[in-house]
Amino acid sequence: MDDRPTLEEGAGDSLVQQPHLQKEESKVVETNEAEGQVEEQQVWAALRHDKGNGVHLVTWTIEDLTQKGDNYTCTVKRLNVTFSQDDQHHHQVSYVAKIQQIGIEGLMKSFSELSFKKECLFYGKILPLLNAELQEAKLEPLRLPQCHYYSCEENKGILILEDLSKRGFKMADRKHTLDAAHAELLFRELARIHASSYLLQAHLASSNLAEEYILLATDWHNYSETAEAEVNPFMQGDTNVLVTIAETEGYDELLPWLKDLASRPLSIFKDHLKTVPPFAVLCHGDCWINNFLFRYDSADRPVDVRLLDLQVCRRGSPALDLTTLVYTSFSREVRSPNLHHFLHVYLASFTDVVIGRNNTTVPFTYDELLKEYQEKITFGVLMGAGYLPLVLADASDAPDIKHIVDEEEWAKQREADVLELLTRNHQLLRRMRSILDDVVEFGVAG
Template identity: 25%
Template structure:
């Protein structure tokens, strides 16, 4: 566990460099350290005197991972990916947008103060979103259409700007995303992370079993046919499909990676969203983000409006591309989008086997540090408190996927 003195030093250094503060005071409240999936998250508050001699105040979240021989390689890959996203890729996209007269279009990404990566540790210091009015959506409840459309809109803009950036600056795009390709966390995890492979297989077996127990022989057969081998090997095949029409994807599209802001106490209509945790980012089909998100966060009610959601996504995507000076018909058509769902939608189905288990469990997912060649992340195969709800959500996902591809 990282010490208070280490955190204090990191925060002071960050605010000195980024905000040009002096006489910095850092306070780490009791019980402010939280064990995350692959490291610690420490919430701190700090203040210091700015260049205009006024004291500025900050509420910060510090994500900290110290490497050692017990840290699984997939976890280390993920921190390198997130470091590159916050330190290079996302700032470059924002600069590209500014060059095209589009300001604050990536406002859904949290403000980041410092990224530190070395041979022994990885540190990311960012704004504590809870102090600016953002909060998590109840993970056990499906998101309504207001939430769904808000997230879909942000993904559409992220995907569109990556298409435009690659079209207009292909060499720079390739250089910026080189690390995302070479250290693709998901590709590594689906093959080498023992716990992910075990959990995903167990969750597939649970899905097949629950369909059979409830008399859904048709869904049982369809899912078994679509995933005839280990589900992680199917994910590997999807991730390694040669595809020219790809985008920069967030990659971790489950409930707890979105924080929403509301007007007063009306939690049905968000007025803002922040997308967090960019460790699984990669260059993939946009449908990898979309299917993972919709299948993890939507219920049958939302999935019945699939055509409306897809049209809303593409309208946002295409209009944003036009603002950036590109013709969407040359880069990614609506027909391409629908075709991609048939080719890559299974990524979302398999991913939600894990995410639904986590979302519908009362337990908190925690990573385990295992050495001696054993790589385990005990975060997916959690007990579900309401199996009838799990069955209902799962049935709507599988039914929807096969209705689309057939």
């Protein structure tokens, strides 16, 4: 089946309906070159979905929302919209627009196109079904921004989302690891995504979301006919860095395991994507610190969270999300003493969802969840090796992924750049070493 959402389809036609324009000589005030990818009818459709009938678009402007290194597959902008309603007074509202990057060459071109289709699929088709499961269980919807418009039209991909900053949500500093209070919020909400998808699959004839929506089975290894040859050099470069750290920092006992990992990282990645129920749910897929927003109380304690960027959503083990989260966003000082607590928090949240839905049986015990997590630590190692140099780099060190023509040459240069970065970024070296410490602690290397 074709899972590409279009302007004419999607769960909740109000997301994509093309209305007759009602405007007061509306105009865009241009501020940069990205405006050409945002069309007035898209802004209008988002406004109408948000505010309902009887609104009139007056003006709209665009401003930058992120800097280099914050996002690699799209451009993120804020849309500042002035509108009027029946009272004829002017009002303001803002939205966040995720705009597909154009001009990308090589590896990331195909992947950026895939990521936009995946996120449109999630917001347009899957999210309403997950929220329906939560509604049946008398629970609140998933903590994600509202989507007011989406399009996956070639070279014009765009998502127009709620601007959560207006409700006090903000991004944590990616160079500082998250503490236990942040972790609890994230483990609870990831459990709600996983559990609602577990319930949803029970209603499907195939019991498999990836058979209903084939994009959920499309990943780094199969997004194009040449995907494996393109991606393998990148993953080898990431794991070669771990080998070098082990050689220079005294982790001799890990070297055989790490060298095997570095020789076939994509094969190991693919093995971890193979999942068996009950550990087969919808995963967020991209659980690193920049993809979460938090709201804080007067004492600066996190009290609420919103998850962003479902561009790599997949069907897989929940432990894929959990190990990615742990090895990209928490220090060893946070994760090591609190792991069992975090997993208990996760299981309690998962249980609340499935028990609330007609007393459905919880599909796994705590011991089974812990075992699954431990079996997926190697996946977390791969994700940590790839993400941490991006998480902890300054904007000036962020790699240019728009013009990758020779994958092997680019990967070699990137490996050299990361090794050089390690010599002057001591936090990065500590975080990478801490991953190896966990490999030792959990006996992952055998």
